[in-house]
Amino acid sequence: xxxxxxxxxxxxxxxxxxxxxxxxxxxxxxxxxxxxxxxxxxxxxxxxxxxxxxxxxxxxxxxxxxxxxxxxxxxxxxxxxxxxxxxxxxxxxxxxxxxxxxxxxxxxxxxxxxxxxxxxxxxxxxxxxxxxxxxxxxxxxxxxxxxxxxxxxxxxxxxxxxxxxxxxxxxxxxxxxxxxxxxxxxxxxxxxxxxxxxxxxxxxxxxxxxxxxxxxxxxxxxxxxx
Amino acid sequence: xxxxxxxxxxxxxxxxxxxxxxxxxxxxxxxxxxxxxxxxxxxxxxxxxxxxxxxxxxxxxxxxxxxxxxxxxxxxxxxxxxxxxxxxxxxxxxxxxxxxxxxxxxxxxxxxxxxxxxxxxxxxxxxxxxxxxxxxxxxxxxxxxxxxxxxxxxxxxxxxxxxxxxxxxxxxxxxxxxxxxxxxxxxxxxxxxxxxxxxxxxxxxxxxxxxxxxxxxxxxxxxxxx
Numbered sequence: 001x002x003x004x005x006x007x008x009x010x011x012x013x014x015x016x017x018x019x020x021x022x023x024x025x026x027x028x029x030x031x032x033x034x035x036x037x038x039x040x041x042x043x044x045x046x047x048x049x050x051x052x053x054x055x056x057x058x059x060x061x062x063x064x065x066x067x068x069x070x071x072x073x074x075x076x077x078x079x080x081x082x083x084x085x086x087x088x089x090x091x092x093x094x095x096x097x098x099x100x101x102x103x104x105x106x107x108x109x110x111x112x113x114x115x116x117x118x119x120x121x122x123x124x125x126x127x128x129x130x131x132x133x134x135x136x137x138x139x140x141x142x143x144x145x146x147x148x149x150x151x152x153x154x155x156x157x158x159x160x161x162x163x164x165x166x167x168x169x170x171x172x173x174x175x176x177x178x179x180x181x182x183x184x185x186x187x188x189x190x191x192x193x194x195x196x197x198x199x200x201x202x203x204x205x206x207x208x209x210x211x212x213x214x215x216x217x218x219x220x221x222x223x224x225x226x
Numbered sequence: 227x228x229x230x231x232x233x234x235x236x237x238x239x240x241x242x243x244x245x246x247x248x249x250x251x252x253x254x255x256x257x258x259x260x261x262x263x264x265x266x267x268x269x270x271x272x273x274x275x276x277x278x279x280x281x282x283x284x285x286x287x288x289x290x291x292x293x294x295x296x297x298x299x300x301x302x303x304x305x306x307x308x309x310x311x312x313x314x315x316x317x318x319x320x321x322x323x324x325x326x327x328x329x330x331x332x333x334x335x336x337x338x339x340x341x342x343x344x345x346x347x348x349x350x351x352x353x354x355x356x357x358x359x360x361x362x363x364x365x366x367x368x369x370x371x372x373x374x375x376x377x378x379x380x381x382x383x384x385x386x387x388x389x390x391x392x393x394x395x396x397x398x399x400x401x402x403x404x405x406x407x408x409x410x411x412x413x414x415x416x417x418x419x420x421x422x423x424x425x426x427x428x429x430x431x432x433x434x435x436x437x438x439x440x441x442x443x444x445x446x447x448x449x450x451x452x
Binding site for chain 2: 050059062064065066069070072073076077088089091092095096099100133
């Protein structure tokens with residue numbers, strides 16, 4: 001029987017990662033369709049005509065796009081593991097922090113890596129503040145979701161795995177154990193979770209990928225696929 | 227549950243309106259606390275220390291922030307008018323359009339009003355494309371939500387009133403009946419809906435905010451409150 005769940009994504013993308021981990025946490029049988037973002041497939045363009053981006057979840061021929069929307073869909077459509085909390089207020093908090101990661105943490109960190117001079121100093125200041133605020137949310141818990149990973153942990157997957165790689169390639173040390181001991185401990189714990197491990201690319205491969213594109217990314221301040 | 231509801235907001239803000247219309251759709255009693263964004267109250271800063279923005283919904287002693295997070299919280303906690311659909315796929319679809327509005331339409335609309343020359347031309351082209359896409363989603367229905375107001379309608383509220391006012395103040399005529407007949411028709415239906423009428427600001431209030439601040443907003447490309 002053909003899989004009714006397909007995930008169009010790439011292993012190198014933290015956004016694709018969010019969707020993949022969600023499916024693995026729910027133990028959904030799915031087919032991972034690797035997209036070459038330099039040559040987007042007809043299927044990708046058909047299922048996400050407006051944004052033409054991954055990840056795209058295809059479930060019974062219907063497509064769901066935008067990584068956090070995919071994660072919420074997976075939480076709601078499949079039984080099993082609770083990715084979001086059952087309490088409405090806790091759910092609102094989870095949605096708030098996922099948004100904070102996407103709107104404050106990631107952009108500031110990304111731009112810290114790919115700018116220089118005064119502009120870089122500005123972004124580094126913003127990134128440090130955002131990381132401090134994010135770290136404070138761990139508040140003695142193992143994960144943002146409590147004893148097990150949840151919505152905010154998935155949203156922060158980029159922090160746990162990609163941030164270390166990006167800063168290494170860029171030659172800066174923003175997220176380090178001295179300044180963010182709790183966040184770094186969380187990152188190790190997150191990356192050790194089975195469902196997460198299964199979806200992560202080999203670190204060396206990702207470092208090599210970003211290092212080879214460093215100048216182009218610095219010039220455009222955007223990911224480069226070709 | 228008899229906990230009190232307070233909404234810290236500002237009538238000129240469409241984000242504040244989103245939260246208010248959600249409360250009115252559910253028929254719940256709340257106290258509206260006007261915030262002067264040039265002199266933010268201690269209470270606002272206490273309840274939203276990270277972002278220091280309105281709207282803030284205070285349910286008992288519990289603050290919830292970010293307009294879409296508030297709207298989804300209200301939908302989940304209170305019975306009555308459903309704001310999001312029950313079906314997970316339709317929920318994902320509603321959230322997709324909410325994000326499209328906040329990440330594409332609104333920033334493009336804003337920048338088309340507050341830039342000039344080639345930059346403005348570029349934003350105007352983006353707005354035209356986005357409005358056409360959004361109008362297509364109406365598919366001949368009264369509201370994006372079908373027969374009654376749903377999440378997408380609430381998130382698109384600025385297209386029903388605020389954009390019209392802003393474009394008048396800056397001398398644009400992008401959103402007009404000739405080019406976007408269905409969207410303008412939707413705007414009228416939205417403005418006349420009972421729950422909306424009760425909390426929609428007067429046009430003059432919005433003009434009164436933008437007109438005297440036109441030059442400063444143009445310089446900053448962001449709202450100016452004093």
